Amino acid sequence: MSGLSINFEKSSLIPVNCEPDWVQRMCSVLGCKAAVLPVKYLGVNLGANPWLLKTWKPVIDKVEEKLSLWKAKVLNKTDKLVLIKSILNSLPVYYLSLYKMPKAVVEKLITLQRIFLWGKEDGKPGIAQVKWEVVQAPKKVLQEERLPEDISSYSFTKAIWKGLVPPRVEVFTWFVLIGRVNTKDRLSRSGVIESSDNLCVLCGKDIESVYHLFVACEFLWQL
Incomplete structure (x- = not known):
């Protein structure tokens, strides 16, 4: 005993x-x-209707607290990604051991995380550089399935997620390889800037695409 x-x-x-x-x-x-019933036990409302949004309000409020605006200003995209994957996705796990999460709650949590990851410093929504399914994918999937075949054929791409460089460099390099850097060409096609304002900011001679900015720009090779 x-x-x-x-x-x-x-x-x-x-x-x-x-x-x-x-x-x-x-x-x-x-x-x-x-x-x-319902009563709160260890932070969970026992006997509550799991299909009501108010039942999941403590989880939503906790996620919103973690995604406060000052953290969005201070953290870079890599740090935000670590926060989303390591902490935010684990917050609802305790509730999920008892209840099945409604689709509306899932969409609400994903929306909060999207705004946090892609949002601007003033809190306004920004441009998503990749699909949310890609953001949630493990590094192994990103390495093996997300890079185009003509790029993944180069051996150096296998070392992107090996921890040889700081995480922010890994993420940026991966964005470059899949062509999702916000160059003038991409911003003009998204309607953010005028289509006439898509020339390279360095040489001013060609359209500022990912290939031109990181490979073909003559000014780049003079640095």
């Missing part, structure tokens, strides 16, 4: 389809108080 005993003063009797007189007598015998 462990020697542990129940503290009835901190316990509650939760009756289901019981007569009020019987509940009152049992509370007197046990020395506890009566309660009704």
Whole structure:
């Protein structure tokens, strides 16, 4: 025997389809108080309707707290990605051990994370550089499946996620290889800037594409 005993003063009797007189007598015998569902136990609302958005409000509020605006200003994209994968995705796990998360809650949490990752410093939504499925993918999947075949054929691409360089360099290099850097060419095609303002900011002679900016620009090779 462990020697542990129940503290009835901190316990509650939760009756289901019981007569009020019987509940009152049992509370007197046990020395506890009566309660009704839903009740909060270890941070989870037991007996609550899991399909209602308000049941998941504590989880949503906690995620919003972690994604406060000052963190979005301070952290770079790599740090934001680590925060999303390591911390934010683990917050609902405890709730998920009891309830199945409704689609509306899933979409709400993903929206919060998207705004945090791609948003601008002033809190406004920014341009998503890759699909959210790619953001959530493991590094192994990014290495093996996301790079175009003509690029992945080069042996150096296998070392991108090996930890040989700082994480921010890994992420930026990967963005360059898949052509998702916000160059003037990409911004003009997205309607962010005028199509006439798509020339290279360095040489001013050709369209500022990923290939031109990192490979073909004559000014680049003079640096």
